[in-house]
Amino acid sequence: MTGVEKIKRVRRTAEEARRVILDAAERRLADLGPEGIRLQDIAADIGISHPTILHHFESREGLVLALTRRTTEQLRTDLFAAFTGPHARNADIHPIMERVFDVLSKRGHARLIGWMILSGALTPNPEQFLLRDLTDLIHPMRVEENRLRGLPAPDREDTLFIVMLGAVTAFGVGLFGTVVRRGAGVEDEPHIAERFRGWFAELLRSRILPSAQ
Amino acid sequence: MTGVEKIKRVRRTAEEARRVILDAAERRLADLGPEGIRLQDIAADIGISHPTILHHFESREGLVLALTRRTTEQLRTDLFAAFTGPHARNADIHPIMERVFDVLSKRGHARLIGWMILSGALTPNPEQFLLRDLTDLIHPMRVEENRLRGLPAPDREDTLFIVMLGAVTAFGVGLFGTVVRRGAGVEDEPHIAERFRGWFAELLRSRILPSAQ
C-alpha cells in the first residue's frame, strides 16, 4: 500500500503539451482571473510539474502572451467567419448576431478578452482593424439597400456606430450578462438571454434598413 | 546631506486614513487590476508603511471588501441621482444618459465594477434591484406617452430590454471604449465618444417613444 509507486511519465509532443497547458491556463483565467494563472496550480490541474510550463513558455509572462495570442486569433477567426459565412450574403442580421453572441459566450471568450483588455495584456490591439473593416463591409450594403428603396444614403458614421454598439453589447452580454439579468430580476426566466439577443438583433436590423421587413 | 533626517510622521483621523488608503487602492485597481492591489505599493503611493493599512482594514481581503462596498454604494447613489434628478421629470433621455455615461467613465468607475464582477467580488449583487426598479420607473411613462399618442401599450419586456441594453452599453463603453474606438480606427477623431453617446441616447429614445421627435 505504501510501497514505492511507479509513476508513468507522460510525454507529449511539444505542440500538444503547449495546447494542453494553454487550455488549462485559459480555464483558470476565465474562472478566476489573472490571479488564477499560477504555474503550480495550472501544472497541478493537468498533472505535470510546473517547470514543464517554463520549459515550453520560457516564463509566466511568455505563457500569458501565448495565451492572449491564441485567444485573439481564435476570436478574430470566429468573428470573421460569422460575417463572411453563408448567412452574410442575404443581409439577414439575426443569424449573424446569433453567431457573434455565441462566439463570445462560449468558453468564456468574452471574459478572457475582458481580462486581457482590463489588465492591459491587449495593448498591441489585435482587432485593430476588425471593426473598421466590418463597417466597410456593411456600409456599402446599407447604401445600396437604401438606394433601391429610394431612401437617402446613410451616413458612414451611423454604420460605424451600429457596429460599435454591436461589439460593445456582444462583449458586455458575454461579460456581465448574468449579473445584468440578476440585477433585472429575470435570471430565472428561461430563454430570456435568447430573447434579448433576438430583440437586439432586430433593433440593429431596423436601424440598418429602416423600411425592410 | 547624509545626516539623520527627522521624518515627520503624519497622523490622520482613522476615517481620513481609511479614505486616503481606499483612494490609492482604487487608483491602482482601476489602472492595474487586482494584481495592482499590493499593500506595500499602495502604502508607498501615499507615503505610509504597509502595516498601517492592515491596522485599518485587518487584512488585504478586508481592504478589497471595503473598496467594493464603497465603490458600489457610490455607483448606486450616482445612478439613482441620474434617474431621479431634475431631468428625469420631462422624460428627456439625453441628459440622463449623459450622466450615466459620465458616472461610469469618471475615475474608471466602470473598470472598477468590471474588475469586481469578473473577479467575483460582487457576488452579493449590489444593483440587485436597480435595473428592475429602473424598468418599473420608465415603463409606466412609456405606456402613458403611447396612450396619449393613440399607440398600443408597449410590452414590459421591451422596456426591460431597453434598460438592459443601456446598462450593458454604458458599462461596455466605460470599460472598452478606448479599445473599441481604436479597433474602429477612430481613436483620433475628436468628440467621437460624445457623438456616440448622443447617437445611442437617440436610438434609445426613438425606441422608447417612436413617434416623438
Next chain:
DNA sequence: TCAGCTACTGTCATTGTTGTAAATAGCGAT
C-alpha cells in the same frame, strides 16, 4: 539495440507579499 534528443521531474534559491509584534509619536483631554 543503442544513441541522441528533448519533454519532463525533483530540488532548491530568490524574491516578493501578507501578516505579527513591539516600540514610537502625534494629538486631545484632564
Next chain:
DNA sequence: ATCGCTATTTACAACAATGACAGTAGCTGA
C-alpha cells in the same frame, strides 16, 4: 504640562510563487 489613546513605524516571521539547474525517461531513427 503630562497622561492616555491610538495611528503609525520598524523589524521580523511565514509563506507562496517564479525561475534555475541538474538529472531522468520516453520516443525516434540508425
